[in-house]
Amino acid sequence: MDKQAVVALGLPGSGKTTFLAALWHLITAMKVHARLKLVRLEAGEASYLKEITARWLQAKRQERTFHSGNRTVTLKLGTGTDREFDFAFPDIAGEAFARMWEARECDTAIAEALEAPAVMLFIHADKIKAPGWIADDVAQSQDIGIARTVGEQTNWQPQFAPTQVQLVDLLRCLQENPLDVGQRKLAIVLSAWDQVEAEQAPPDEFLKLHLPLLHQYIEHGLSDSWAVCVFGVSAQGAEYDDVDSEPSADAQRMREMDIPSMRIKVVVGGTTSHDLTEPLFWLLEQN
Amino acid sequence: MERTQTGDATYFHLDLAHSGFVENRSALLANRAGEDYMDTQTDPTLANDFAELHLSDCLTLLADGTKLLDLGLRHQVRDDICITLRAFQEAGVTRPWQKLAIVLSKLDVIRANQDTGERAARFFESIVQDVRDQFSQSFTEIQSFRVAASPSAPTAVRGEGMTELFAYWMSETGRLKPSNVPITTQIAERAFGRLRPVKGPSNG
Numbered sequence: 001m002d003k004q005a006v007v008a009l010g011l012p013g014s015g016k017t018t019f020l021a022a023l024w025h026l027i028t029a030m031k032v033h034a035r036l037k038l039v040r041l042e043a044g045e046a047s048y049l050k051e052i053t054a055r056w057l058q059a060k061r062q063e064r065t066f067h068s069g070n071r072t073v074t075l076k077l078g079t080g081t082d083r084e085f086d087f088a089f090p091d092i093a094g095e096a097f098a099r100m101w102e103a104r105e106c107d108t109a110i111a112e113a114l115e116a117p118a119v120m121l122f123i124h125a126d127k128i129k130a131p132g133w134i135a136d137d138v139a140q141s142q143d144i145g146i147a148r149t150v151g152e153q154t155n156w157q158p159q160f161a162p163t164q165v166q167l168v169d170l171l172r173c174l175q176e177n178p179l180d181v182g183q184r185k186l187a188i189v190l191s192a193w194d195q196v197e198a199e200q201a202p203p204d205e206f207l208k209l210h211l212p213l214l215h216q217y218i219e220h221g222l223s224d225s226w227a228v229c230v231f232g233v234s235a236q237g238a239e240y241d242d243v244d245s246e247p248s249a250d251a252q253r254m255r256e257m258d259i260p261s262m263r264i265k266v267v268v269g270g271t272t273s274h275d276l277t278e279p280l281f282w283l284l285e286q287n
Numbered sequence: 288m289e290r291t292q293t294g295d296a297t298y299f300h301l302d303l304a305h306s307g308f309v310e311n312r313s314a315l316l317a318n319r320a321g322e323d324y325m326d327t328q329t330d331p332t333l334a335n336d337f338a339e340l341h342l343s344d345c346l347t348l349l350a351d352g353t354k355l356l357d358l359g360l361r362h363q364v365r366d367d368i369c370i371t372l373r374a375f376q377e378a379g380v381t382r383p384w385q386k387l388a389i390v391l392s393k394l395d396v397i398r399a400n401q402d403t404g405e406r407a408a409r410f411f412e413s414i415v416q417d418v419r420d421q422f423s424q425s426f427t428e429i430q431s432f433r434v435a436a437s438p439s440a441p442t443a444v445r446g447e448g449m450t451e452l453f454a455y456w457m458s459e460t461g462r463l464k465p466s467n468v469p470i471t472t473q474i475a476e477r478a479f480g481r482l483r484p485v486k487g488p489s490n491g
Contacts, residue, residue: 028369028370028373029365029366031417040377041328041331041373041374042377043329046329049329050328050329054363057359057362057363057366058359058360058362059359252358255358255359255362256358258410258413
């Protein structure tokens, strides 16, 4: 059995744990077509998978990985024909990646995970922190009648940086020592796709429109040996409820669906499916 | 009713008689905490310690009717049934001659909920269909039952559906039975071939 490691990158709240929960349900329930199948139930961190999937099934928000701790989930996946993989997926808190940007450091365990040749970069499509312009800020303050104090100084903090700046730096780090491993495949996962699909822009186009710096870096800044594919992924289908909150109409709509796997939507190029294994299949596919 | 404690199983022996059957049946029922079976979902090898699984003629899985009424929890019921069966299968503790009964419990509660009860009953049938789709090769047959063993609402009679379930348990098992195979000796066509060695003390 081949061993394949995938590292999932993403800033806090970018949808990595939700992806994992939905994936586990999809491959165990087998209710919709998937390119990768679960070969055996035996999995690393199986109790954790069961726990996050139970929350996903009930359309409840996931607990932040920052609080529950980093874990490496391992799954035995196969293509249904002859290829089988031991698939390792570290579920690392987004804070660890934010710390790489802010403090320029990371733990040894995370550095080891970052050596994987297959990379998934999660970006919450509806929570992109866009660059702020002083002129826009002033105009907005005037519109809503907030008085501005001239001359008041605010010290810049790294966490103020726009999403795309932080992500470009993350990708740049992967191409420099000690994290540079040469050729890689990069699957960009625009999560919460259901929240932005009304824009009717395909994932590639969405990236270009909303994250132009990142798009430009991917086009011209990455080594030629890297392969890139952009996916729009809705692993939930809608906004879920907090664990103790009253049920919302959106979450209730998801619970009412008889086949939970149909909450999932994956858009790549011009095709749409419920197959959440698409990005993994692309990453594991031999060139 | 007090919850079954985790740990060792308790076994109950019943001798069952039914007017429709020639022979009485002895039933051995294992009472083990549901949590113990559920733990096999995360570690299928645990199923190897549950002797009742590979010894039983009929595996019976209960789907909690109350949970099926809850839109969120009903999906968990389906996952629990299918993943637990898969864990048993992967652990190698199921036998191809076994029967499988999927039982909807708390029928009284389902009937008492006019709005959602019908949907819950339909969902239960979809669970049974999923089990058939995934496991029909692993069991001789898969049947569904609906019971109200101890109803709390007047919408079902106490023990409703249990007779059918008992009858299923008592029905002919698919277990392979030993039978006498007559010894046949092939007679050789030539007289030489019919000679046998003479037994006796050797001259040497």
